[in-house]
Amino acid sequence: MRIGLVGYGTGGRHFHxxxxxxxxxxxxxGIVARAPATVEKARADFPGLPLYSSLSDMLKAxxxxxxxxTPPQTRRQLALEAIEAGVHVIADKPFAPSAAAARELDDAxxxxxxxxxVFHNRRCxxxxxxxxxxxxxxxxxxLWRLHSRMDxxxxxxxxxxxxxxxLRDLGSHLVDQMLWLLGPVVSVNAHLDMIDLPQGPTDAxxxxxxxxASGVFSQVSxxxxxxxxxxxxxxxxxxxxxRSSQTDVQAQAIFAGKRPVDDPQGWGYEAExxxxxxxxxxxxxxxxxxxxxxxxxxxxxxxxxxxxxPPPVTAAEAAEVLRVLDAARQSATETRxxxx
Numbered sequence: 001m002r003i004g005l006v007g008y009g010t011g012g013r014h015f016h017x018x019x020x021x022x023x024x025x026x027x028x029x030g031i032v033a034r035a036p037a038t039v040e041k042a043r044a045d046f047p048g049l050p051l052y053s054s055l056s057d058m059l060k061a062x063x064x065x066x067x068x069x070t071p072p073q074t075r076r077q078l079a080l081e082a083i084e085a086g087v088h089v090i091a092d093k094p095f096a097p098s099a100a101a102a103r104e105l106d107d108a109x110x111x112x113x114x115x116x117x118v119f120h121n122r123r124c125x126x127x128x129x130x131x132x133x134x135x136x137x138x139x140x141x142x143l144w145r146l147h148s149r150m151d152x153x154x155x156x157x158x159x160x161x162x163x164x165x166x167l168r169d170l171g172s173h174l175v176d177q178m179l180w181l182l183g184p185v186v187s188v189n190a191h192l193d194m195i196d197l198p199q200g201p202t203d204a205x206x207x208x209x210x211x212x213a214s215g216v217f218s219q220v221s222x223x224x225x226x227x228x229x230x231x232x233x234x235x236x237x238x239x240x241x242x243r244s245s246q247t248d249v250q251a252q253a254i255f256a257g258k259r260p261v262d263d264p265q266g267w268g269y270e271a272e273x274x275x276x277x278x279x280x281x282x283x284x285x286x287x288x289x290x291x292x293x294x295x296x297x298x299x300x301x302x303x304x305x306x307x308x309x310p311p312p313v314t315a316a317e318a319a320e321v322l323r324v325l326d327a328a329r330q331s332a333t334e335t336r337x338x339x340x
Contacts, residue, residue, distance in 0.1 A: 268292030
């Protein structure tokens, strides 16, 4: 599958290109970059790779699929352009401004017969895959509640203004993880930490509580401004608990200059001293880290295009994430629980 990368900022350069290169059955066919500094980076990283100044130019040259990783407010229109050209699309999250707009994109892709997937790559996080293994083992018994916390000391990456904010940024990942693990949400209660910026009021942190149809309660929270760096899961079940405070293994490796293609077997594992702890009546047990592999997303997407199976994250699933986020904003604004 020849895939074009539309956008080469932090997302394109660090969270897409290295994993496209590591994925079997996928070839990076070109990059859309416009700003001179961005073009220079792309040319230095991939000498000889075709660079384009627009998605239109890339589509004319010919690709099988595109990844849209431009700023959030531009993604919907670019995705529609690619869909109308009959090209398969991976859209970064959030891939639409609302759940209703997400469903419109899904309908457009179905009409054109192309695959539309959303890059919820954090289903492939090291610590989340380890947590899922624990939950699937049944050793916690009936699951009662699950707490997820992702605090980053990263103020300069906060997307400012009413169209940005942390709820749609990290909240998209954290809510998707809970839906993937626990199933549909029936009610939402949320609090947003609001700040005033020149671009407008911005949510800089959140706490979001969800009741799932399965009977499990989940709570996710995040901040970028409070000088904290914590990535944590705590699961409570009838037979015990599981707690994990692992690092953002793959992101840290990428920013350290490492690439998954250089060490496919050793990529994406947490150090033993940071393994999660399962606590039951038998005592405490360290649970070995599962492998985190963001490139699994691209391999799964290529398989969906080739075989006609669903992509790793469907547009319908991502629309449900946005439905929860829409309800969360309403909950915070009206200070009440919202039923879905």
